[in-house]
Amino acid sequence: MGAYRIAVLPGDGIGKEVTRGAIEVLQAIATRFNHQFEFQYGLIGGEAIDQKGTPLPAETLDMCRQSDAVLLGAVGGPKWDGNPPHLRPEKGLLAIRKEMNLFANLRPVKFYASLADSSPLKADIIQDVDFVIVRELTGGLYFGKPSGRRVENGEETVVDTLLYKREEMTRIITVAFELASKRKKKVTSVDKANVLESSRMWREIAEEVAKEFPDVELEHMLVDNAAMQLIRNPKQFDVIVTENMFGDILSDEASMLTGSLGMLPSASLSTTGPSLYEPIHGSAPDIAGQNKANPIATILSSAMMLRLSFGLHEEANAIERAVQQVLTSGYRTADVAKKGQRVVSTKEMVDEIKAAI
Amino acid sequence: MGAYRIAVLPGDGIGKEVTRGAIEVLQAIATRFNHQFEFQYGLIGGEAIDQKGTPLPAETLDMCRQSDAVLLGAVGGPKWDGNPPHLRPEKGLLAIRKEMNLFANLRPVKFYASLADSSPLKADIIQDVDFVIVRELTGGLYFGKPSGRRVENGEETVVDTLLYKREEMTRIITVAFELASKRKKKVTSVDKANVLESSRMWREIAEEVAKEFPDVELEHMLVDNAAMQLIRNPKQFDVIVTENMFGDILSDEASMLTGSLGMLPSASLSTTGPSLYEPIHGSAPDIAGQNKANPIATILSSAMMLRLSFGLHEEANAIERAVQQVLTSGYRTADVAKKGQRVVSTKEMVDEIKAAI
Numbered sequence: 045m046g047a048y049r050i051a052v053l054p055g056d057g058i059g060k061e062v063t064r065g066a067i068e069v070l071q072a073i074a075t076r077f078n079h080q081f082e083f084q085y086g087l088i089g090g091e092a093i094d095q096k097g098t099p100l101p102a103e104t105l106d107m108c109r110q111s112d113a114v115l116l117g118a119v120g121g122p123k124w125d126g127n128p129p130h131l132r133p134e135k136g137l138l139a140i141r142k143e144m145n146l147f148a149n150l151r152p153v154k155f156y157a158s159l160a161d162s163s164p165l166k167a168d169i170i171q172d173v174d175f176v177i178v179r180e181l182t183g184g185l186y187f188g189k190p191s192g193r194r195v196e197n198g199e200e201t202v203v204d205t206l207l208y209k210r211e212e213m214t215r216i217i218t219v220a221f222e223l224a225s226k227r228k229k230k231v232t233s234v235d236k237a238n239v240l241e242s243s244r245m246w247r248e249i250a251e252e253v254a255k256e257f258p259d260v261e262l263e264h265m266l267v268d269n270a271a272m273q274l275i276r277n278p279k280q281f282d283v284i285v286t287e288n289m290f291g292d293i294l295s296d297e298a299s300m301l302t303g304s305l306g307m308l309p310s311a312s313l314s315t316t317g318p319s320l321y322e323p324i325h326g327s328a329p330d331i332a333g334q335n336k337a338n339p340i341a342t343i344l345s346s347a348m349m350l351r352l353s354f355g356l357h358e359e360a361n362a363i364e365r366a367v368q369q370v371l372t373s374g375y376r377t378a379d380v381a382k383k384g385q386r387v388v389s390t391k392e393m394v395d396e397i398k399a400a401i
Numbered sequence: 402m403g404a405y406r407i408a409v410l411p412g413d414g415i416g417k418e419v420t421r422g423a424i425e426v427l428q429a430i431a432t433r434f435n436h437q438f439e440f441q442y443g444l445i446g447g448e449a450i451d452q453k454g455t456p457l458p459a460e461t462l463d464m465c466r467q468s469d470a471v472l473l474g475a476v477g478g479p480k481w482d483g484n485p486p487h488l489r490p491e492k493g494l495l496a497i498r499k500e501m502n503l504f505a506n507l508r509p510v511k512f513y514a515s516l517a518d519s520s521p522l523k524a525d526i527i528q529d530v531d532f533v534i535v536r537e538l539t540g541g542l543y544f545g546k547p548s549g550r551r552v553e554n555g556e557e558t559v560v561d562t563l564l565y566k567r568e569e570m571t572r573i574i575t576v577a578f579e580l581a582s583k584r585k586k587k588v589t590s591v592d593k594a595n596v597l598e599s600s601r602m603w604r605e606i607a608e609e610v611a612k613e614f615p616d617v618e619l620e621h622m623l624v625d626n627a628a629m630q631l632i633r634n635p636k637q638f639d640v641i642v643t644e645n646m647f648g649d650i651l652s653d654e655a656s657m658l659t660g661s662l663g664m665l666p667s668a669s670l671s672t673t674g675p676s677l678y679e680p681i682h683g684s685a686p687d688i689a690g691q692n693k694a695n696p697i698a699t700i701l702s703s704a705m706m707l708r709l710s711f712g713l714h715e716e717a718n719a720i721e722r723a724v725q726q727v728l729t730s731g732y733r734t735a736d737v738a739k740k741g742q743r744v745v746s747t748k749e750m751v752d753e754i755k756a757a758i
């Protein structure tokens with residue numbers, strides 16, 4: 045048995061409901077496996093702007109730094125859409141990633157037989173899909189300077205900067221190889237080496253890192269081709285590794301394979317402090333507070349937390365099995381329900397998963 | 402009747418076969434509609450590197466500039482993959498875009514009922530899909546400086562620069578609105594305004610341009626969401642406009658909707674000189690010279706040429722109808738053939754289309 049301190053940042057919109065669901069599931073795990081989880085709550089995003097005047101208050105960051113892991117809901121909503129850039133909810137997310145050095149974003153994409161109907165893709169394309177996108181999360185266009193407008197020869201001009209240090213590329217590519225060596229032993233490194241200098245360096249480093257993992261196959265793929273291959277033949281992938289912006293686009297594209305954003309968890313790992321876990325979906329303001337949201341992505345994120353931050357493999361498996369079982373029994377939240385299926389609320393779904401643990 | 406000078410750049414791999422097919426079809430059009438097309442040939446890409454030591458020889462560029470329009474096949478192949486950046490076939494493509502100011506890349510994505518089986522997406526998702534991606538082609542990360550490596554505080558660092566001038570954004574967004582005003586009157590402007598300064602300026606300019614087109618609806622969409630929506634519900638789109646790199650990724654993703662890259666044409670328009678037309682597929686070295694390639698993308702590109710560069714609408718329609726008819730009759734090249742269908746060669750496909758004109 046162990047004691048773990050979990051910082052919970054519910055955020056905005058459905059963030060509250062889905063984190064509440066995950067906490068209940070974690071409590072069920074604590075009971076069954078005799079652990080102690082202590083939950084501490086902090087503000088981030090729109091609510092933090094409203095209450096503290098900043099999307100990432102210092103006390104939130106302090107609390108997260110002193111935790112063993114962070115569970116995040118979602119941020120954002122129409123209320124703050126007109127705000128200036130530094131007072132936007134997303135800035136809280138970008139800031140916590142950078143401040144906590146959460147450089148490795150893992151997004152598993154896994155086929156659920158029971159949800160095949162919800163996918164826009166044909167069943168034979170998505171059957172048995174099982175890969176992980178490893179996205180660099182604290183570099184590239186998201187953080188490079190200069191970023192802004194200037195007047196050049198009387199013309200208004202704007203720049204953003206795609207910047208990486210060698211070490212930043214090396215560490216994320218290494219994470220991908222380590223992961224692949226425990227899986228199907230294949231890394232697809234995605235870049236745009238026929239155009240970008242940064243991609244040529246990326247490719248070089250991928251080759252170097254690959255030498256340390258002789259049992260893992262390395263394949264290079266151009267980002268435009270990757271955007272096609274994800275739909276054409278997603279079964280070919282095991283671990284995909286790519287820089288921040290490419291990863292943002294490809295992982296959202298990939299999320300469609302399973303039919304619902306509401307199913308997909310993510311982990312944002314640091315090697316210098318606690319890691320963060322969050323669903324990949326957003327705050328869905330249109331259904332917030334209605335007990336309709338799909339809590340599974342957040343619940344599966346908490347399973348990733350157990351496995352990756354606490355090394356509690358059996359416990360993580362127990363959550364994943366429970367989710368699988370409840371889906372197989374036919375329970376669906378509205379986002380993934382097909383005609384004739386039993387639609388349950390957020391709360392009912394959480395209760396079913398708890399019962400299955 | 403009119404006389405038109407067409408510069409033909411077959412390029413590498415299947416580029417030769419598919420441009421030859423398109424030329425035969427154009428000749429059939431010339432005969433039927435009593436026009437005169439004069440074809441002049443130039444080197445680009447790998448072959449130009451082999452014969453002239455550069456992927457875009459000056460004489461090729463001169464010839465293109467003096468033409469009424471340019472028809473390009475494809476460039477690239479494994480032979481040149483190890484070359485240094487400035488001696489890569491793709492550099493020829495990037496250089497001709499920049500030199501001829503081909504800033505507006507139009508990529509129509511259209512559903513063919515007869516090909517629905519070849520798509521990885523479910524039939525109800527892609528039925529009646531009909532949109533155009535307008536991609537900025539001469540700015541952004543592809544051409545911004547600085548681009549390269551440097552050592553900063555003893556650490557190797559690399560940058561690429563996403564740079565745009567106001568005027569470059571204005572003109573491409575204007576092209577999109579003009580196009581939409583002749584179509585379903587909706588522009589989806591894709592950006593990453595929650596992160597990038599360049600996207601915030603893009604969004605501002607989109608709003609400004611929209612004021613001049615009161616009958617066209619403007620919608621903003623984040624690029625990660627766009628990557629999802631293209632698969633989830635592609636029918637929602639009419640005209641999508643976006644910057645160079647986002648356009649590269651999204652248009653290749655979108656190409657999967659129709660089931661084959663071999664079907665999709667493109668136009669790269671300039672307002673200061675001749676425009677260029679090319680299939681969106683690559684040089685497919687694996688099937689080059691085998692009389693197997695699908696010539697339809699290039700043939701449809703030549704139809705775009707007739708319509709957009711020469712104003713020959715009836716003639717363009719004649720090509721498009723002929724393609725439609727031949728597909729409906731069941732003819733298929735190998736890339737789009739399903740079990741039990743009649744597979745024809747490049748040459749046979751071209752002959753059928755000519756016969757249908």
Ligand SMILES: CC(C)[C@H](C(=O)O)[C@@H](O)C(=O)O
Binds near residue numbers: 137595625
């Ligand atoms: C909200 C936004 C800044 C964020 C990103 O682009 O990283 C989101 O899309 C994500 O993928 O987590």
Ligand SMILES: CC(C)[C@H](C(=O)O)[C@@H](O)C(=O)O
Binds near residue numbers: 494
């Ligand atoms: C070959 C490559 C440089 C090119 C691009 O990225 O623009 C291609 O992918 C395209 O889309 O025409």
